[in-house]
Amino acid sequence: MTSFRGTSPESPSLAGLRKNSSRPRDVFNIIMTGLSVLCVVITLIPLVLVLAFVTIQGAGSITPALFTELPPPPGLEGGGIANAIIGTLIVVAIATLISVPFGVMAAVYLSEFSKDGQVARWVRFFTNVLSGVPSIISGVFVYALLVRTGLTGYSAVAGGVALAVLMLPTIIRTTDEALNIIPQEIRWASIGVGASRYQTVLQIVLPAAIPSILTGVTLAIARAAGETAPLIFTALFSSFWPNGILQPIATLSVLVYNFAIVPFEPQQELAWAGSLILVLLVLLTSIIARVVTRQKTY
Amino acid sequence: MVEQVAAQTNQTKTSTVFKIEDCDIYYGSYKAVRDVSMEIPPNQITSFIGPSGCGKSTILRCLNRLNDLIEIFHLTGKILYHGQNLYDSDIDPVEVRRRIGMVFQRPNPFPKTIYDNIAYGPRINGFKGDTDEMDALVERSLKRAVLWDEVKDKLQESGFSLSGGQQQRLCIARAVAVDPEVVLMDEPCSALDPISTLKIEELMMELREKYTIVIVTHNMQQATRVADKTAFFNAVPTESGGKVGYLAEFNDTQEIFGNPKETATRDYVTGRFG
Numbered sequence: 001m002t003s004f005r006g007t008s009p010e011s012p013s014l015a016g017l018r019k020n021s022s023r024p025r026d027v028f029n030i031i032m033t034g035l036s037v038l039c040v041v042i043t044l045i046p047l048v049l050v051l052a053f054v055t056i057q058g059a060g061s062i063t064p065a066l067f068t069e070l071p072p073p074p075g076l077e078g079g080g081i082a083n084a085i086i087g088t089l090i091v092v093a094i095a096t097l098i099s100v101p102f103g104v105m106a107a108v109y110l111s112e113f114s115k116d117g118q119v120a121r122w123v124r125f126f127t128n129v130l131s132g133v134p135s136i137i138s139g140v141f142v143y144a145l146l147v148r149t150g151l152t153g154y155s156a157v158a159g160g161v162a163l164a165v166l167m168l169p170t171i172i173r174t175t176d177e178a179l180n181i182i183p184q185e186i187r188w189a190s191i192g193v194g195a196s197r198y199q200t201v202l203q204i205v206l207p208a209a210i211p212s213i214l215t216g217v218t219l220a221i222a223r224a225a226g227e228t229a230p231l232i233f234t235a236l237f238s239s240f241w242p243n244g245i246l247q248p249i250a251t252l253s254v255l256v257y258n259f260a261i262v263p264f265e266p267q268q269e270l271a272w273a274g275s276l277i278l279v280l281l282v283l284l285t286s287i288i289a290r291v292v293t294r295q296k297t298y
Numbered sequence: 299m300v301e302q303v304a305a306q307t308n309q310t311k312t313s314t315v316f317k318i319e320d321c322d323i324y325y326g327s328y329k330a331v332r333d334v335s336m337e338i339p340p341n342q343i344t345s346f347i348g349p350s351g352c353g354k355s356t357i358l359r360c361l362n363r364l365n366d367l368i369e370i371f372h373l374t375g376k377i378l379y380h381g382q383n384l385y386d387s388d389i390d391p392v393e394v395r396r397r398i399g400m401v402f403q404r405p406n407p408f409p410k411t412i413y414d415n416i417a418y419g420p421r422i423n424g425f426k427g428d429t430d431e432m433d434a435l436v437e438r439s440l441k442r443a444v445l446w447d448e449v450k451d452k453l454q455e456s457g458f459s460l461s462g463g464q465q466q467r468l469c470i471a472r473a474v475a476v477d478p479e480v481v482l483m484d485e486p487c488s489a490l491d492p493i494s495t496l497k498i499e500e501l502m503m504e505l506r507e508k509y510t511i512v513i514v515t516h517n518m519q520q521a522t523r524v525a526d527k528t529a530f531f532n533a534v535p536t537e538s539g540g541k542v543g544y545l546a547e548f549n550d551t552q553e554i555f556g557n558p559k560e561t562a563t564r565d566y567v568t569g570r571f572g
Contacts, residue, residue, distance in 0.1 A: 115369055185406040188364065189469070193419035193476050194396025203422065208409040297409040297458070 051279065058276030061269040066277075071239055071255070077266050081274050083241050084250040087156070088281070090242060091235055091251055092225050094160025095167055100217055102164075103171030104206075110172070111179035112201050124176070131169030138165040139230030147234060156245040159235025163227060167220040174216025178209040181298050211296045218289035222282045228253040252278045314380075315340045315480060315510045316361060321375035323356055325368070329536075330356055331543040334375075336529060343502060343511045345521040345551070348531035349571065353543025354514045357531070358482050360384075361512065362398035363391040396423055398480040399473035404489045405465030407457030407472075412449050415457045415468055416440065419476040435475060442508075443471035444501050463494025470501065474509070481505065483513040487520065499524050518567060521551060528554040530563045 020026065065080045072079035106123070114120030142162040146152045182205050190200040206213075236248035237258055252274045259271035316338040323331040331353035338344050346354035356365065363384060365371040376383045384394055396419075408415050416436045417425075425432065436453070440446040445467040449460070457468055466486060473481055483502075487495040502511055502524050515521055521528050532546040547554060547563045558564040565571055 183406065185402055185404060186408060188367070188400070188402060189406045189408065189472070190418070191367065191392075192362070192364065192395055192400035192402075193422070193472060194392055195419075195422045196392050199422045203418065204408055 054275050054279055057272040061273035066273055071270060072266055074264055081255055081270055084252045084255040084274060085277065087242055087250040088225060088252045091156050091159040091163060091249060092221055094157060094245065095163035095224050096221060098160060098164035099167040099171055103168050104175050104213060107172045107175030107179060108201060110176050127169045127172050135166055135227050136229035138162050139232065139234055143233045152246055154236035154248040156235055156249040159231045159249065162230035162234045163224040166227060166230060167224050170220040171216055175213045178212030179205060182208050208297055211292050214292045215289045218285045222285040226253055226278060226282055228257050317378040319376040319378065321373060321377065324372040326370040328540060329542050334545045336545060336548050338512060340510045341506060342526040343506055343513060343524050344527045345525035346514045346529050346531060347518060347521050349533060351541050352531040352533040354531045355484055358484055358512060358514050361482055362395045362400055364400060366391050396476050397478050398482060399478035401469050401473055401481060401483040401486045403485040405462055405469055407465050407468050410457060411454050412457050412468065413453040415472050416475045419472060423476055439471040439475040442474050443467045445471055463490050463497060466490060466498060467501065480510045483511065485514050485516060488516060522555055525551045527551060530554060530566060532562050
């Protein structure tokens with residue numbers, strides 16, 4: 001220490017406080033930070049490219065007619081994809097109506113009533129398995145269950161059920177987690193003023209968890225809206241306006257799948273436009289999920 | 299309905315609110331508390347003191363059957379409430395908890411408005427009055443918890459917007475809103491600053507007029523300040539290596555702190571252990 005004396009204007013023991021970027025650990029720091037930034041950029045490249053490509057290709061075809069007209073017959077110009085937009089909304093709505101009540105109730109059972117027994121453990125395990133099942137399997141399952149048996153045939157309902165199967169694990173898991181975050185003391189407080197178990201769950205625990213549950217539901221919807229495989233042989237496709245929920249119905253994702261591979265230019269342009277609208281729909285639901293999450297209590 | 303129940307309670311009122319007879323408490327096969335017998339008098343503050351793990355909170359939670367929520371909990375012996383064993387098979391624990399309220403260690407308001415925090419209890423217990431009567435009940439409960447003046451202009455704000463001490467008084471107001479006979483308090487001031495603690499203590503002294511209060515506290519000064527009677531619980535090691543709690547001494551607070559009969563009590567209240 002004393003050797004510094006005289007060469008430095010300040011007290012020698014403070015010399016070490018100065019920044020010194022040539023020390024090995026500072027060099028290491030700079031390199032690692034650079035590496036992380038590089039990885040982030042590399043990760044973002046495909047995302048940006050996909051969005052940019054879809055936007056460039058699709059934006060040109062965005063016309064008012066797109067939202068009001070049916071697709072043109074092969075070989076003809078113009079037309080829109082209004083039926084597919086409405087169809088996607090209908091099928092996803094059916095899927096949501098089925099999966100949300102079942103999913104939330106199942107999660108309430110797991111979190112509030114199962115007492116962490118064997119049943120709950122198996123249900124949680126199979127929920128995780130179900131969330132990893134390829135989406136086409138869900139389509140095949142519903143095809144065998146509703147289409148082949150003639151119960152509904154190719155229809156919006158069959159498509160909705162197939163998507164519901166895919167949404168269920170997400171909804172169960174996020175709701176289960178949302179309920180587990182609610183502090184135990186709130187349940188005690190409710191029970192302490194003379195509430196029964198179900199009053200506590202319905203009036204205290206579920207309302208407190210609603211923002212997180214809604215986030216899970218919107219994420220599930222966003223995923224389901226983009227699915228193609230489960231819809232190909234359940235909702236099938238239709239070139240006409242939706243005609244009741246027991247008829248085949250057009251959806252955006254199947255429209256993209258069908259039109260992207262035909263040799264006609266107008267159809268291909270509609271497929272691009274459909275892709276863009278689908279991406280925007282998913283983006284919108286994700287943004288809604290974000291906004292809703294901000295109101296979380298816990 | 300609330301008035302009706304209160305009338306019934308008055309008819310059967312005895313000079314002892316709780317009579318605990320030979321209680322052993324188990325978690326699974328583990329015996330947590332052994333052989334507790336004591337009587338808790340009405341309209342007084344009874345405090346439970348003792349080192350950690352002596353089972354004082356466990357005993358407290360038996361008094362309104364909150365321990366039922368713990369799967370492996372099991373109790374032998376009797377806990378008589380005005381002569382009625384609370385653990386008889388035909389007793390409805392939900393109604394027990396309505397009559398015997400609870401305030402917890404950490405303030406735990408519901409994620410609702412201040413107004414709804416108070417109104418929730420009466421509503422789920424079948425409150426039949428109109429909006430004006432509910433307004434009056436909310437006001438009365440908040441006044442009883444000496445919180446009214448601080449919150450009367452923001453009843454529609456969230457309960458979380460209050461300070462810790464105010465939240466705890468909100469929880470007390472919530473407990474008294476369902477018109478209980480007993481209020482159990484599990485270390486109600488341990489998460490609060492000294493000034494809030496003082497307010498809660500003053501509040502307890504006032505509530506004593508109308509309610510029987512049982513309080514668990516780690517703070518011996520608090521016990522001497524507020525409690526009429528004090529129970530000292532102690533824990534001793536068992537052969538299997540665990541600890542079992544027992545009631546070492548129960549007497550007037552002055553006696554416990556001024557003239558303890560047991561050596562363990564004297565050592566504890568003079569700060570030699572715990």
